Amino acid sequence: EVQLVQSAAEVKRPGDSLKISCQGSGYHFSSNWIGWVRQTPGGGLEWIGLIFPADSDTRYSPSFQGHVTISVDKSINAADLRWSNLRPSDSGKYFCVTHSAVGDYWGQGTLISVSS
């Protein structure tokens, strides 16, 4: 069974740095893209980016490029999403998702709250 387990909710201040993680199991981790998606407080979904674990090839949405960093640690089947300078507008729920030609499987989400 494919499973993606995400790290716990976070409460941060503007300007803080943060890393959230996503650990995959039940499939060949290195051979499937892992993506990150943000759910806004209003409920809409926004694509952040994708990484291919085998070679760390990474693609970003123009809306998030330069503000977040996606990385992967193949030794522990985990992908990370990092910020170095959080903004209140980064608040929301973040989902990781493993993406292949035959379907997507999603994590349970990590809720991030950024407020002064």
Place this chain on the structure above:
Amino acid sequence: NELRQPSSVSVSPGQTARITCSGDIFGKNFARWLHHKPGRAPLTLIYSDTERPPGIPERFSGSTSGTTVTLTIRGVQVEDEGDYYCYYATDKKWIFGGGTKLIVL
């Protein structure tokens, strides 16, 4: 690069629900559909316009006509309530529709 969905669809239990999604970017088998209920992981129901991943019931089906893709749910159950999103997904970019709330009356 915009995907347009109705904001809500209402249906009675046992009936058929159809949710449409229109976008000029469609037409190359990259359309997907997911179901999301608050507090749960999203569940992808359809990929490549019409294909179901393992474990997805046959009452969920996808179809396409030109630049419009449609999710059809036959024999709607109360548990099918929630938000449905179409999305375009490749290994270069993803685009999400605005979401449709399915209301089971």
